[in-house]
Amino acid sequence: MLLITHLRPALVSMGLFTLLCGGLYPLATTGIVQGLFADKAKGSLIRDGQTVIGSRLIGQNFTQPGYLWGRLSATGPAPYNAGASSGSNYGVNNPALVTAAQGRIEALGVTGPVPVDLITASGSGLDPHISPAAAEIQVPRIASARGVTPEQVRAAIHAATEGRSFGILGEPRVNVLEVNLRLDGKIK
Amino acid sequence: MWLGITASAWVQLALYMCVLTALAVPLGGYMARVFSGERTVLTAIFGPVERLIHRLCGVNSVEEMTWKTYAVAVILFSLTGFVLLFGLLVGQGVLPLNPQHLPGLTPDLAFNTAVSFITNTNWQSYGGETTLSYFSQMVGLTVQNFVSAAVGMAVLVALIRGLTRHSTDRLGNFWTDLVRANLYILLPLSLIVAVALGGLGVIQTFDSYATARTLEGRDQVIALGPVASQEAIKMLGTNGGGFFNTNSAHPFENPTPFSNLIEMVSILLIPAALCFTFGKMVGDRRQGVAIFAAMTLVFVPFAAAAIGFEQAGNPHLVAAGADPTTAQAGGNMAPATAQAGGNMEGKETRFGIVNSAIWAAATTAASNGSVNAMHDSFTPLGGLVPMLLMKFGEVIYGGAGSGLYGMLVFVILTVFIAGLMVGRTPEYLGKKIGGYEIKMASIAVLLPCALVLGATALAVVTPLGKAGIFNPGAQGFSEVLYAFTSAANNNGSAFAGLSANTPFYNTLLALCMLFGRFFVLLPVLAIAGSLAAKKAVPVSAGTLPTHTPLFVAILIGVILLIGVLTYAPALALGPVIEHLNMIKG
Numbered sequence: 001m002l003l004i005t006h007l008r009p010a011l012v013s014m015g016l017f018t019l020l021c022g023g024l025y026p027l028a029t030t031g032i033v034q035g036l037f038a039d040k041a042k043g044s045l046i047r048d049g050q051t052v053i054g055s056r057l058i059g060q061n062f063t064q065p066g067y068l069w070g071r072l073s074a075t076g077p078a079p080y081n082a083g084a085s086s087g088s089n090y091g092v093n094n095p096a097l098v099t100a101a102q103g104r105i106e107a108l109g110v111t112g113p114v115p116v117d118l119i120t121a122s123g124s125g126l127d128p129h130i131s132p133a134a135a136e137i138q139v140p141r142i143a144s145a146r147g148v149t150p151e152q153v154r155a156a157i158h159a160a161t162e163g164r165s166f167g168i169l170g171e172p173r174v175n176v177l178e179v180n181l182r183l184d185g186k187i188k
Numbered sequence: 189m190w191l192g193i194t195a196s197a198w199v200q201l202a203l204y205m206c207v208l209t210a211l212a213v214p215l216g217g218y219m220a221r222v223f224s225g226e227r228t229v230l231t232a233i234f235g236p237v238e239r240l241i242h243r244l245c246g247v248n249s250v251e252e253m254t255w256k257t258y259a260v261a262v263i264l265f266s267l268t269g270f271v272l273l274f275g276l277l278v279g280q281g282v283l284p285l286n287p288q289h290l291p292g293l294t295p296d297l298a299f300n301t302a303v304s305f306i307t308n309t310n311w312q313s314y315g316g317e318t319t320l321s322y323f324s325q326m327v328g329l330t331v332q333n334f335v336s337a338a339v340g341m342a343v344l345v346a347l348i349r350g351l352t353r354h355s356t357d358r359l360g361n362f363w364t365d366l367v368r369a370n371l372y373i374l375l376p377l378s379l380i381v382a383v384a385l386g387g388l389g390v391i392q393t394f395d396s397y398a399t400a401r402t403l404e405g406r407d408q409v410i411a412l413g414p415v416a417s418q419e420a421i422k423m424l425g426t427n428g429g430g431f432f433n434t435n436s437a438h439p440f441e442n443p444t445p446f447s448n449l450i451e452m453v454s455i456l457l458i459p460a461a462l463c464f465t466f467g468k469m470v471g472d473r474r475q476g477v478a479i480f481a482a483m484t485l486v487f488v489p490f491a492a493a494a495i496g497f498e499q500a501g502n503p504h505l506v507a508a509g510a511d512p513t514t515a516q517a518g519g520n521m522a523p524a525t526a527q528a529g530g531n532m533e534g535k536e537t538r539f540g541i542v543n544s545a546i547w548a549a550a551t552t553a554a555s556n557g558s559v560n561a562m563h564d565s566f567t568p569l570g571g572l573v574p575m576l577l578m579k580f581g582e583v584i585y586g587g588a589g590s591g592l593y594g595m596l597v598f599v600i601l602t603v604f605i606a607g608l609m610v611g612r613t614p615e616y617l618g619k620k621i622g623g624y625e626i627k628m629a630s631i632a633v634l635l636p637c638a639l640v641l642g643a644t645a646l647a648v649v650t651p652l653g654k655a656g657i658f659n660p661g662a663q664g665f666s667e668v669l670y671a672f673t674s675a676a677n678n679n680g681s682a683f684a685g686l687s688a689n690t691p692f693y694n695t696l697l698a699l700c701m702l703f704g705r706f707f708v709l710l711p712v713l714a715i716a717g718s719l720a721a722k723k724a725v726p727v728s729a730g731t732l733p734t735h736t737p738l739f740v741a742i743l744i745g746v747i748l749l750i751g752v753l754t755y756a757p758a759l760a761l762g763p764v765i766e767h768l769n770m771i772k773g
Contacts, residue, residue, distance in 0.1 A: 002260055006768075008247035009363050010264040014272060014335070016241055017370060021334040022327035025375060029417035033386030034381075041392045043412055043440065052400045055410055057389055057439040060402045067403065071537065082317050083397060083409035085434040087534045087562035089685035091663035092502045092770050095567075099531060101508045113511030116501065118352070120510075120533040123437030123544075123561045129537035131527035133515060154524075158556070163522040168199060170445025172522035172539035180403055 046177075048186060054177050058082050059128040062180065064146035068130075068157070070176040071117060080165055088121040110137055122177035125173055129173035132161055146183065156182040191495040194514060195642055197542040202493060204546060205484070208453055208460055215457065216476070218463025222372045223345045224458035224469065241367050252358035255717025256348055259710055262339060263326065263364040266306050266706075269332055273302040276328040279322075286321035287396030293319065295380040300694035305332035307705035308340055308587055310422070310429030310680035311697060312534035317411035317432050322394060324696065329429060330418045334378075337425030337458070338369035340589030343709055344462060347422045347593050348469045350716030351617050355610040355725040359716055369589075373458070374425060381420035381454055388450075392416040415440055425588040426557050428557030428680040436547075436560040437536055448543050448560060455547075455556045460586035462592045470617055473685035474735035479595055483553075484741045486584045486747070489547035497529040497570035498541045503770065514541070522711055531570065534562030545570065548701060552577040555587035564659065564683035569765035572759065574681065579753040582677045590678065590705075593712045597629045599734065600715070602743045604629075608731050615731055627720055633706045637699045637754045639676035644669050644758065645671025652692035658685030661769065666762035671697060676704035 004184035028174045034041045045054040054060055061080040074088035090097040101119040108114065118134035135157045143150045160178035162169055181187045216770040221228050223724070241251045253261065276283065281291045293301065297313055304311040310333075312322060342365035349359050386392050391412055398410040415431045419441055422428060432438040442448055462481060467476020479716055501512035504526040514529035528540030535544045543562035552556050552574035564573055577584055585593040600616060604626055607614030614621040647653030647668045657664035675697040682688070688697065733739065 002257060002481070003264065006257075006264050007262045008269045009247050010261070010724055013241065013363065013366070014247045014265065014268045015494060016244065017335050018272070018327060018331045021216060021370065021375065022331040026326045026330060026380065026417040027378065029382045029386070029390050029420075030414060032383050032395070033416055036383070037386050040384060040389045041416075043391050043393065043398060044389055045398060045410075052398055054400045054408070055398075057443050058408075058410055060400075060404070060408060061406070062404060064404060078406075078535040080408065084315065085411075085432050086438065087434060087565065087684070088563055089564040089658060089683070089767065090256050091564060091659035091661075091666075091685070092381070092533075092567055093661060093663065094659050094767060097502075098504050098508045098639060100222060101510060105509045110597050113506075114509055115509040115527045116505060116512045116529055117527060117532045117537055119505070119508075120535075123536050124432075124434040124439060125535045126434075126438060126439055127536050127538075131537055132522050132524050133511075133527035136769065157524075161522045164196075165445040168196075168203060169449055170524040170538050170543060171238050171528045173537045177403070184403065 005061060008092055056175070056178070057128055058126050060177055062176065065141050068135060068142060068176050068179045069118070070130055071127045072100060072119065073125040074121040074123040077156070080126060082126055085126055086125045086165070087123045087125060106139070109141070128175055130176055132172050135174040142159070142183070153183070190490065192499060193492060194499070197495050200284060200542050200554055201488070201495070201546060202479035204449065204452060205488065206259065206314045207449070208456055211453065211457055212461040213464050215461035217468055219373055219461060219465040220468035223465070228371050228372060230376060232492055238367055238371055239768065242363065245363060247361070247363045248557045249361055249364040252360055254357045255346070255359055255526045255713045258359050258362050259713045262709065263706070265335070265366070266339065269303050269335060272512060273305060273328050273332055274298050275315050276324055279299055280324050281322050283321065283323045285326070285394065288321070288752045290319060290321050296691040296694040297689055300698045303698040304680065305329055305427070305429065306336055308336035308425070308555065308590065308679050309675060309678040309701045309705070310427045311431070311675055311682070311701065312435070312680070313694055313697070315433040317331045317413070321567055322413050325418055325431060326414055329506040330421060333418070333421040333425045333427040333429070334370055334374050335366070336587040337374060337427065338366050340364050340587050341369040341373070342589065343712060344589035345638050346754060347596060347712055347716040350719040351619060352470050353720045354722060356720050359715065359720060374421065376710055377424050378420040379416070381405050381424060382416045384450055385414040385419055385447055390416040390419055390447065391440045398463045407569060419451070420638060422453045422558060423556065424458060426455065426459060426554050426591070427558045428551065431560060435561070436558050442560055445543065448539055448547070451692070452547055452550055455550045455554050456559070456585050459554050459587045459591040462589065462764055466592060470737070475617065478735045479592070479599070480742050482743045483584050483595070485740070486744055487549065487553050489555070490577055492527045492547050492718070494545035494549050494570050494573040495542055497567045497573070498545045500567065501530045502533070502567060528682070531565070531567050536560065536564030548574045549577060551681055553584040554591060555582040555677060555679045559681050562684060563670070563681060564663070564685045568763040568770060571666065571683070572763040574758070575673055575763065576751065576755070578673045578679045579640070579678045580747050582679060583747065587678060590708070594632070594708060597712065597715070598747055599743060600625055600629045601633065602739070603734065605746060606742055610732070612732070614732045615725060615736060618727065619722050620725055628715045632708045632711040633750060636676045636704045639703055640672045641758060643672040643676070643700055645694055647696065652690065656687040656690060656693055658687065662762055662765035666766060669758055669762050671701055675700040678705050
């Protein structure tokens with residue numbers, strides 16, 4: 001008897017909450033967010049003419065010497081797969097962690113300690129940023145590959161660098177894709 | 189630097205706690221008015237909606253329930269949610285809003301996910317963007333994010349009524365409490381947070397996944413979806429189930445350090461505010477402040493410890509050629525030498541060490557379970573922090589409602605232990621604590637512990653359990669221990685290397701989530717019923733005051749003692765061995 005009395009409110013209220021929280025609420029949010037921030041709501045996509053060439057918030061895989069390189073990415077089957085985000089989940093003692101770091105240092109071809117964010121994988125596998133120190137260490141390679149002065153490369157990096165938010169929150173960071181778009185002359 | 193932690197880290201931690209407290213106090217007062225049925229600013233809007241829902245449900249909202257009726261209503265409601273969500277997930281392939289044509293989930297994965305969301309755990313055996321359609325996320329998961337949090341809050345309110353009333357068997361009406369929690373608290377807060385996050389770059393769209401032509405000429409598929417609406421309630425309802433596989437590490441869920449602050453505040457906001465709701469409803473604000481103080485005094489040192497361990501970094505990477513020193517820049521300067529340093533594996537550049545470590549502590553102190561960095565890649569002792577915070581039973585702020593009712597169970601144990609020490613009958617808020625309450629409290633505290641240790645033992649001695657382990661050595665054991673700790677305490681975060689999407693793990697973890705939720709919730713309702721029936725006893729010279737620093741210290745001692753004593757051997761086999769292996773080089 002007790003069960004039957006309370007079955008109706010259980011069923012009906014679940015249906016009503018589904019309408020309210022699963023229908024009206026997300027649709028209202030969509031209306032407001034798309035109305036106020038249309039570009040951000042749809043993924044902060046960057047276009048070259050009609051072609052989508054990336055998102056300001058999503059990193060891309062860069063391997064050519066003339067581009068600034070980002071974090072390592074552990075997404076499968078290829079790095080920076082924004083259809084299947086993933087971290088490496090390597091523990092500190094996993095030999096694969098050191099192998100990946102050594103492979104990156106070799107590819108960078110630099111001597112001396114490398115900023116740690118440049119030889120480790122990000123949590124999402126899609127990190128759009130690296131630290132200013134990790135960008136600076138790549139300046140000579142990019143400059144020589146492109147035949148430009150290091151100062152020109154630094155200017156592109158500087159234009160794509162943010163400090164801490166409000167001077168307090170987070171970390172200083174360089175948007176890798178933005179630097180490369182500037183180096184390619186696609187944004188000025 | 190102080191205690192190996194940079195000045196910037198201390199500033200960010202202090203700012204976080206200040207913002208949290210400043211918002212929790214007024215929200216706590218507001219929630220007390222909501223649950224007491226008083227008029228609020230939103231009554232004009234939601235009052236008619238509330239009455240309409242009750243009429244359609246055939247509920248007389250002023251008719252109060254005994255604890256057993258309240259429990260039956262909770263179980264029937266949760267069961268309905270389970271059946272609905274299981275059906276939606278299995279049938280995903282034929283349902284709308286599925287632009288990627290994702291197939292229905294396997295029965296074991298659907299079972300695990302449905303249990304995970306009705307128990308407010310949000311363990312992710314699924315992979316978000318690769319597994320679930322927009323419809324499943326929005327109509328399935330988002331709804332349970334709301335109502336599972338509301339159930340926790342309702343049960344807490346019933347317990348508070350048990351403490352404040354006397355000589356009655358009535359604890360309020362579950363349907364009324366449930367509807368109020370959703371309408372007046374969770375929905376408006378979520379809308380505010382969702383719009384704020386949308387302004388910072390969190391996406392909200394029904395477009396199918398985009399394909400970008402990258403600068404190096406490859407195609408990059410970019411998963412999209414209605415994220416902001418789900419993100420807001422995911423944080424506020426202590427749910428934690430990400431829209432994407434990598435949760436709040438994904439730039440579309442958490443794009444900037446400011447969005448990160450909003451999300452971190454949202455994790456602890458309702459559980460912290462409920463302390464003040466409690467103080468107001470029991471008519472003695474000091475009682476709420478004392479509990480908030482106990483939670484904060486545990487949380488802050490644990491968060492600081494996590495920052496310190498992660499900033500110290502991984503010696504193996506240094507040997508391989510990493511520069512792990514943190515180069516600090518003042519204010520919003522970004523000189524070419526700036527870097528976070530430390531152990532950056534699995535962490536995002538924009539959050540660095542500090543915001544990843546604070547998040548890890550907050551998400552496990554609360555039973556949220558979202559992540560903005562991969563806990564499996566934390567240093568062993570940095571990863572011990574979130575594990576231990578969960579092992580305390582999710583009472584350091586804890587889940588929405590469930591955190592404080594779990595904490596009140598510890599308070600009852602503490603007045604009992606303190607009473608034994610001085611030879612007085614234990615009392616709390618004018619109620620004598622008897623054998624029945626202590627038995628129920630013991631079930632609520634010990635059952636999750638037994639689930640964690642029993643299930644971990646089973647998994648590490650069976651081939652099916654061992655098959656899921658990813659990292660070699662002690663870290664592999666930690667992955668299993670973390671998984672069952674997370675499930676049985678309804679947290680939902682993971683050492684995500686573990687391959688948990690197998691029938692073995694899906695089933696065993698789901699059972700841990702179910703028992704971990706309902707064998708705390710039901711004893712709590714039993715305690716509420718028993719206390720409500722008692723007469724109030726006047727305060728005497730022999731009454732132990734429960735708002736003093738002394739009581740706060742004993743309470744913290746009891747929580748730490750039970751947690752650490754229960755789990756010390758298991759933790760020695762996992763994080764401690766892994767740490768020793770790391771420093772031996």
